[in-house]
Amino acid sequence: MTTQETGIEKIEKTRSDWSWVPSLYFAEGFAYAIVALLSVIMYKRMGISNADIALYTSWLYLPWVIKPLWAPLVDVLRTKRYWILVMQLLIGGGLAGVGLTIPMPDFFQFTMIFFWILAFLSSTHEVAADGFYLFGLRESRQSYFIGFRSAFFRIAIIVGQGLIVVLAGQLESTLSVSPAEFKVVANPNKFFEETIKVDSVKATELSGMLRVIANPSYVEISTRPKTKEQVGFYKHFAKSFNIMNGFSREMLELPDTTGMQDLVGNVGIVKFVLSKKPSEGSEYFINVEFLEGHEGIKVVEGKELRFTDKNWNKPAFAVIQLDSTIAKKTISGFTARSQKIPLAWMITFFILAGLFVLLFIYHRLVLPEPDDDKPAGNKRSSTPGKEFFRSFARFFEKKKIILIILFLLFYNFGSAQIVKLSIPFMMDSRELGGLGLSTSEIGLINGIVGAAAIMLGGIWGGILVYRKGLKSLMMPMLIALNAPNVVYVYLAWFQPEIIWITYACVAVESFGYGFGLTFLLMYMINVSDGEYRTSHYALASGFMALGMMIPGMLSGIIQEAIGYKFFFIWVLVAAIPGFILAKYIPLEYQFGKKKLTEK
Incomplete structure (x- = not known):
């Protein structure tokens, strides 16, 4: 009888988990895609230069870098569920703000202010969602869902820089012409x-x-x-x-x-x-x-x-x-x-605002209220202030923490520059060294083909970590992350006119990126293990975001100085520090394999 009841409880629990885990990580990825990726496409279509796009949109990574500064507040003030719901509603308001300021004469400054606010809201939502994941699921369920949460994050990327871009492209086609x-x-x-x-x-x-x-x-x-x-x-x-x-x-x-x-x-x-x-x-x-x-x-x-x-x-x-x-x-x-290009993007952002309001309403109804989801100060006889500073101290007491931080900073040093300028490269005319693709074509290639390949690469990477453990895959994943960037060297030098060649090149590079990024995501989980998992994961991902932000800021200046052809060669060279640091980071040989096979 007990066994039967346990089985029923497991089925009910599984059904409950499926009702909120996919949608929560879809919301997390969707907000990130809008701020970090969709903004690049919008500014390119609105006539902003590559240097300004790369510099100013790279600053939007800063909230993900410094989110550890306020991540303990999410731990010690209110519940994670509360933070998730409030952030989703505010993100909807911020997206409406972007839409309202697009038609203004100084739209770049005003929309950048709203994107800046959205970046803080999105990064805070990410802290709360990752923390809620740890409290809303049993430990065995956390391992089971880790691949699925990553997959739905990637699906959100597909929608954010794929389907939404296609929608904007169709609105542009209906209301305007490509510039x-x-x-x-x-x-x-x-x-x-x-x-x-x-x-x-x-x-x-x-x-x-x-x-x-x-x-x-x-x-x-x-x-x-x-x-x-x-x-x-x-x-x-x-x-x-x-x-x-x-x-x-x-x-x-x-x-x-x-x-x-x-x-x-x-x-x-x-x-x-x-x-x-x-x-x-x-x-x-x-x-x-x-x-x-x-x-x-x-x-x-x-x-x-x-x-x-x-x-x-x-x-x-x-x-x-x-x-x-x-x-x-x-x-x-x-x-x-x-x-009328601004009108097309204004409509697009109003639609996005409505979607986030719907996500808020849905999660208000389906998110569970776990008993452990309480402010950290309530779990011990300690004040929120002490908990705040203790969480920072424990992170920097970890073994070889300097090497760990350097590795988090340089793992994506080359690929981060590709991420920032791949879209401007595809959109620039052939005379300027680009591929001359339309907004809709960008949405299909980079948003759907590319993001789907990233998702498949991530799933395959997770399966291999499950089977072999993380340490044995360190070098294969580093190579997979960086070697496929050579396809951009080919695209820049030969500028193929057959669109399927571009599809194939982007798919290869994106699959390698998704496969290689699995190592970094799993390594951050390893680094975050301990008493303050939410805060320490936020710290680790903050350093990862800084490793995306700095090369992204420099990428536009480098590209305009040396051109696309030599820029993509430079990207290959920029991967070298990550390979050197990987040899010295601490990592248990069986990590990942043991963790994911826990019952």
Whole structure:
């Protein structure tokens, strides 16, 4: 009878665990994906430079780095369940804040503030969820679910940087067109001037989603000054042509004829067309905007262009002028993007906010209330303040803690740079060294194919740890994490046009990343074993996040200095410190195998 009752209790317990463990770790991974990954894609589509994207979004890792500073508060104040529910509701509010600030003129600063808040909320949610996992499940159930919780975290990544990106891409396609980027170079050694060329043959339709095409995508302008009369001719021509073909609704004005022989900065011409005919009656307003580089290079004519189904294949002109004081070689980047791209992303973030409100309601109903989920100060005759500082002290008393921290910092040193710039690389035009993929293609390749491969690699890594133990897999997993990065060297040097080759390369690299990352996740569990598991796991993962944040911040600067081709070679070299440190870290030979086979 006792055996029968125990069996019934196990079935009920299993059913209860399945009702909240997958959804809790989906919420954890989803919030992380939005802050760390989806923000990169959004800023790229909104015209932010690679250097700014890499630098400022890398700062978003900081809350995961410093979360150990307030992780003990989650231990000593209120219950883990309370923290989870409050964080999910606040995350929903933060996502709505991002959506509301996207249309603002200074959207980058305002949305970054909300992403910063979301990063703190998400990292706190992670601390509470990991702690609740330890209290909400029996020890044997913790081992059973460790692979599944990782899988649902990865599924959330698939949704966050895959399906949500596809959704945003579809909204972009419906509401707007994909942008174009071009470079303008002030060159003192350029002597021959190009004349204005008006194509006699209209542009032909191209396959793929509707996008803006800039011609040329690399414009060289001599730094030798021109007379005001000469520059005025180019500006008047571009404006007249744009008005005649319906690209501009401005009235043609008589040019200023004063000081016509005064010397002013030289100019260059860029032409724009759409890749294919839009639907009948539709119109798209394209803004030609400064992106990065020297601010003395400016758009002086054709800042706003109106494309329709009637003029999509006729050239629209923009005139770019150098500041007359520029005397040495200088480069600036520009983008031509639709005014409605912000609307597509605003809608996307409102949808995300609604999803988190639904997650809050669901977990309010299904999360158990375990007896052990109490503030740490209630478990002994101690004050919350003493518990707070004791948890820190115990972590830094661990054997070889300096080596452990260095290993956590350098394990991902190479791969962290790939994570930060793989998406900008795929989105940049081929002329700029990228692959020229659309938002929807990025969602499918990096979000679905890549994230699915990461998940499969993680599951396979967990199975091998279960069978062989963690220590015997240390070098194979390190190699699997870093060696597949060579596929990005291939993609950067050869820029294959067959999309399935890119699919395969991303799948190989992502599988290796998921397989190799298993070692680090299991090693952090090993490091965290002891009295303060929640706080110590937060400390370990904080150092891991710092190891992602610092190389991520530097990656954009390095890439812009040496280009994509040599950047990905550098990434392979950057993996060396992790291999050296791995030889000296403390690790029990049977760890993982013994832990996962406990009954």
